[in-house]
Amino acid sequence: MELRFKDGRFRILILTDAHHAPNTGKDTIKAMGCLIDRTKPDLVFLDGDNIAGHATEQNCRDMIADVVSPMEKRGIPWAHVYGNHDKTPLFSKNFQQAIYQKYPHCLSKAGLNSVPGVGNFFLPILGTDDKPAFGIWALDSMQDLDIMDTPLDYKGDFQKDVLLPKRLTTGSNADFLRFEQVQWYYNESKRLEAKYGTKIPSIMCFHQPLYEFNAIVRNPRETTMVGEANEKICCSEVSSGLFAAAIQRADVLGMFCGHDHNNNFHGIYCNMHLAYCGSVGYHAYGMKTGDRESLRGGRVIDLSLSDPWTLKTEYIFTKG
Template identity: 25%
Template sequence: MRRRPWRRTFFVDLFLLLFVLLLVLFVLRVAFIGGDAEVRVKRSAELPLRFSSDGGFKILQVADMHYGNGLVTRCRDVLPSEAARCSDLNSTLFLKRMIEAEKPDLIAFTGDNIFGTSATDAAESLFKVFRPAMESRTPWAAILGNHDQESTMTREELMSFISLMDYSVSQANPSGFVVDGYGNYDIRVHGAWGSGLANTSVLNLYFLDSGDRAMVGGVRTYGWIRDSQLTWLHTISEELQSRYPAPALSFFHIPIPEVRDLWFRGFVGQFQEAVAFSSVKSGILQSLSSMGDVKAVFIGHDHLNDFCGKINGIWFCYGGGFGYHGYGRVGWPRRARVISAQLAKGKKAWMGVETIRTWKRLDDDKLTKINEQLLWSNDYLPSGTLYV
């Protein structure tokens, strides 16, 4: 009877087992890691968003980033001396500078985040657009413009992807509602810690999808906010106001037709191009006015307009063109808008929102601050007061 060579069999089996394990790990790395990326879950912002210990909450609006492919995507409408070295990276640098200078509590990207025809891979371009926000660990929210879907992803895919990115508080659509578009959601900002409103939303933010392009009567036009979206907006506004009468701000991309009339009514800032809107006059202005809580609306789309004007008691404010691959005007700096809400100070703790202000910063050597103004106040200050 021959003895079984158990030592050799044991070591052979052990070697084969280790080899298989190493092979599996290698396959997993190649399949799921791909370079220096990591396999991990989304890094989430701390929710709910809330006012800081100094009673402030600041929002940075980024309108019309128009990102392409990064370094190889050239700038438009810049000085000849700037053109040779100017690319999408200038947009990225501007965003990093704004985050460092203003230290916002939320960044609101209001559409045309990527310029679809220039972005060969939508997902890759989106990562480049939002990377400064993610790296700074700043909560951010995004909606779509009329160009985002022109690359390799549909609007539904874009909003789903955006909602899954690090520190994004964006949503594809509200649960329990059937609404048109993708990117209709609300964000609630609670009072400061230690106050009686720490568990209450004292500032409400409404994000809406204004669409991209549409055919109406055989004529091509821009999108608009539909009735189903307005129904949801009314419902959520009534629900929130029944809990606490907080002021609200709204964000969408394409302006409404009434914004054009501000040319004759007066405005703060620059009105340098025709307002591009849908031929369909939706009921958004009437809805916002009847709700009563929305104090200001922030839009994009027209890069050369950066003004604020008041319509039916509501301020409509352009962000101004932010991105360098979007059209601009030679010698007119790219810019960003900042919205700052401040709580009222009680005898022992912070109370509700007292003021909402806004200003813009230019992408120059000093990030020059311009057109600071009061949009809304809960006290005696007259709305529209200029501070600069």
Template identity: 30%
Template sequence: RAEKPDLVIVTGDIAFPVPYKAGTLNNKNPSKIFADLMEQMGVYWCVAFGNHDTETYSYYDREQIGNFYSNKEKYPHCLFQKGPEDVDGVGNYLIKVKNSKGEITNSFVMLDSGSYVDGDVFGILWKYDCVHKNQVDWYESQINLLTEENNGTVPPSLMFFHIPPLEMKDAYYAYKDNGFNDTDRVQYLYGKAGEKGAAICTSEYNYGLFDKVKELGSTKAVYMGHDHLNNFTLMYDGIQLSYGYSIDYLAYSGISKYGAQRGCNVITCKPDGTFTTELQNYYQDKYQSQHTKENVDMGDRFTEEEMQEAASENESKYHEQKEKNEQ
């Protein structure tokens, strides 16, 4: 209500149907609660699926939840589309932003970054999926169509999906290895790596999405979720890589009493195609709630010793995996 947005984009994990925490396998209920809320607010909204939205053991799969969001009669403000059937994932679609002359001033690319791979059907091994090759090809075709529609001018775009690409990890470690100073390729913009040991959970696979983004020259920023306590933004090879804020109350033990990560990422797109991004934490006086706000801890969630120990382990794993990938 305070931000009065034109569009709300959620980068995944609206549902968390892990029974020993959530007490249910029903992953449609939280989707319905959120959809009903947005319709009550009268705000346009859309979703990119996260790994938890549809678990192997949850009641509904991606196709079914996609059908639920696609009910325009019930949810007229929802801009979600299931996307082409011959492209991997559910929810690969494009939202065009036009001015009064009908010219495309921006577009939002939504992608499904999948869930789990390599036999990790329950997600307990953290073997995450990523955007696949045919999705990259689809993205390229959409940018080419937009360029044709825009009289040969490549329109700017922003991209949204859940699981970070490997380049987010590459950028972070290049920045860290340089003493947390900018390099020729990486510049820190804002935010914090709040996961234990600055963990950045990505897939081990890479099908060239980031390289295609650089090649086409349309997408200026990539927004992602997944790592609930990370909210930092880096520029990498001229592309903005941004974590958003979280509204998580469930997945991490005790996270309901921690508030430094909770809020929204406000993106302002201008008619000339430029944009700005800023983090807005929920626990500000300007956000007046109908209910009493939770008494939360705004300090560091983990001790410095825990962070350092985990950081050392994470860094070793990163360099081992990078060396393996290069071989």
């Protein structure tokens, strides 16, 4: 299945933090369908923490079936990355990936075995000449420092050594993207440029935010911040270098994340769109009761073939 601009336009809907679990009902799935019907995307991207709390294999299969059903029933292509809650001790991301990829409209890939994580891949969006006019970089932002997907050649207690009394960030226990992932993006970006004779404008989707997202909330006027920041940015204490690599390559227009459910802001820092995608889940923290329910939604990204180096994005509320 190929992604392609239609009538010169392409729309992406990012839905994140569904946290769909056994015995949580179908409200989240209905909300996903509602947003899809309202926005009419060409691609739906699930940005992690898609399922949670699956204690049995049948739970896992059922939860995945539910969370992909809004796209499968409508015949809409979709892709996904993993968050810090998708994996459980019993059901690895590789196990889940095999289930996801059996669905006919799934465009996700497991990625290279030599690159840490599961779900590091590039999705091209073709133009009229059958060449990539735009692209989406999907990256596995790992889990937490106490549940490391990829062990380090580190001597000592890494978690203890990183989480000092006076933290660099908010004190989040988030893991970090590995150097090999950044290297994969950088090298693959250069390979694509050499193959097609030009850089391919693109976005990046991953679950946990980068440290650089702090630049938006600390400088709302200068970064033309739009939207709400209702909680601290729970990024890793360890900088992956991904932002620097993307700035150096200058082919990534924006980075889109989830993880912090009560944030849905967007801003531009160093010519890079940095945006949260909120949460679509009815059972995610901060989305269960009270005023925060009004924050539930997803993020739309609109692309134009006539100007692929420019994107427009808006947060769409479920109750809107």
